[in-house]
Amino acid sequence: MRKISIVTLISSFFALTLVVINIALVIEYKRQISDLQFFTFQRFMMAMKVAFHNDAEKEATLSKLGVRISTKDKHTLLTEGEKLLEDPFSDMVMYEKKLYFVHRDPPHPPPPPPPPSLGFNEEFPPPLPMKRMHEPPILENIEEFSPYRLWILGGVINTLLFLFFWIVLRKLLRLRHLKRAIHTFGDTKKFQAIGVESEDELGEIASEFNLAMEKIHLLKEARTLFLRNILHELKTPIMKGKILSNSLENVKQQTQLERIFERLETLLGEMVKVEKLSSNEWVLEAKEYRLVDVLDHAMDLLLVSDTKRIHIQPQELAPLVNVDFELFATAIKNLLDNALKHTTERVEVDLCADSISVCSYGEKIPKERLDFSRAFNRAMEGASSGLGLGLYIANAIVAKHGFELSYLHTEGQNYFTIHFRPKEVEKNSPR
Numbered sequence: 356m357r358k359i360s361i362v363t364l365i366s367s368f369f370a371l372t373l374v375v376i377n378i379a380l381v382i383e384y385k386r387q388i389s390d391l392q393f394f395t396f397q398r399f400m401m402a403m404k405v406a407f408h409n410d411a412e413k414e415a416t417l418s419k420l421g422v423r424i425s426t427k428d429k430h431t432l433l434t435e436g437e438k439l440l441e442d443p444f445s446d447m448v449m450y451e452k453k454l455y456f457v458h459r460d461p462p463h464p465p466p467p468p469p470p471p472s473l474g475f476n477e478e479f480p481p482p483l484p485m486k487r488m489h490e491p492p493i494l495e496n497i498e499e500f501s502p503y504r505l506w507i508l509g510g511v512i513n514t515l516l517f518l519f520f521w522i523v524l525r526k527l528l529r530l531r532h533l534k535r536a537i538h539t540f541g542d543t544k545k546f547q548a549i550g551v552e553s554e555d556e557l558g559e560i561a562s563e564f565n566l567a568m569e570k571i572h573l574l575k576e577a578r579t580l581f582l583r584n585i586l587h588e589l590k591t592p593i594m595k596g597k598i599l600s601n602s603l604e605n606v607k608q609q610t611q612l613e614r615i616f617e618r619l620e621t622l623l624g625e626m627v628k629v630e631k632l633s634s635n636e637w638v639l640e641a642k643e644y645r646l647v648d649v650l651d652h653a654m655d656l657l658l659v660s661d662t663k664r665i666h667i668q669p670q671e672l673a674p675l676v677n678v679d680f681e682l683f684a685t686a687i688k689n690l691l692d693n694a695l696k697h698t699t700e701r702v703e704v705d706l707c708a709d710s711i712s713v714c715s716y717g718e719k720i721p722k723e724r725l726d727f728s729r730a731f732n733r734a735m736e737g738a739s740s741g742l743g744l745g746l747y748i749a750n751a752i753v754a755k756h757g758f759e760l761s762y763l764h765t766e767g768q769n770y771f772t773i774h775f776r777p778k779e780v781e782k783n784s785p786r
């Protein structure tokens with residue numbers, strides 16, 4: 356699902372609401388103007404009937420209708436004005452932001468047909484001149500429409516919308532600040548309380564977060580202190596045991612005790628690594644290295660003496676990987692150590708541009724033990740089988756680098772392969 360910021364979502368909704376409301380206000384304004392023009396036209400029609408009367412109250416009646424007789428030129432109004440409405444005999448036009456009612460001249464009637472001839476010397480009387488009708492006056496609207504009420508309403512609505520958006524945005528920015536503070540707390544080793552700026556729900560969340568993080572910080576310190584003390588207390592008897600084992604005369608018992616103490620020391624080191632990986636305290640210091648150099652260092656870290664059984668497939672090119680040298684060498688060392696412990700034959704290591712594989716003969720790993728993301732995933736532990744931490748640590752290191760560890764059993768061989776991501780595998784360079 357696509358990630359959408361709450362700030363972006365609310366801002367988009369606010370912008371859409373603002374546009375819709377203002378469009379509605381503009382439509383309402385145009386509707387009112389149209390209704391006003393229609394009502395003005397009706398007033399002009401009523402005023403035209405009053406204008407033909409010559410009584411003393413004509414001016415007062417026209418004034419009540421919001422109309423007066425204008426002295427504007429008729430031809431100018433009809434040619435330069437904007438015609439808005441019309442009836443069969445008149446036009447309502449707008450000229451210089453004012454409304455006028457102008458009577459149109461009727462079309463000239465066709466000339467009458469000549470009378471029939473009665474004789475050669477007959478004389479007809481001249482036609483009577485047409486009686487000129489009284490010219491209707493030009494009416495001018497004197498009422499002014501002011502849309503200030505509509506504009507005030509629009510201004511109030513827009514102001515309230517902006518005020519509401521500013522309040523919500525301020526709250527959301529505080530929420531983003533709280534998110535950054537939480538993220539910063541995750542990257543720091545020391546506990547720093549988040550400032551509580553208000554007493555609303557966000558302030559309560561910050562207060563509860565401070566309480567929870569303080570408890571976590573105390574538990575973290577207690578765990579670190581416990582681990583440090585127990586490692587110190589366990590390493591002391593191990594060192595004393597090693598010294599006492601050297602004084603034994605029985606060589607067999609001496610060798611057995613040395614192996615026991617070495618195993619205990621190794622387990623303590625594995626426990627420290629597990630603790631660091633599980634608490635996410637191991638910070639990567641990734642640089643570009645040749646994969647063959649990392650492999651050589653991993654072989655140096657092995658505690659076994661039969662590293663001659665490890666056979667590296669010859670490669671024409673040396674792949675380059677961007678890894679933490681010590682940490683990634685530990686992961687490869689664990690894979691090699693696991694292969695050497697469970698086979699007496701040769702262990703093959705294959706280096707590729709996008710992977711490294713460790714292959715050895717052995718039995719197929721049971722399905723319940725294939726979850727390398729969990730430590731101590733074995734049903735039973737023995738002195739020879741170990742605790743199963745090697746593959747867990749290797750998988751955790753590989754995952755921390757953004758790589759992937761896979762397992763495949765085919766033709767009696769176990770294949771453990773670390774797959775590099777394309778962005779982490781750089782261009783190959785010659786040896």
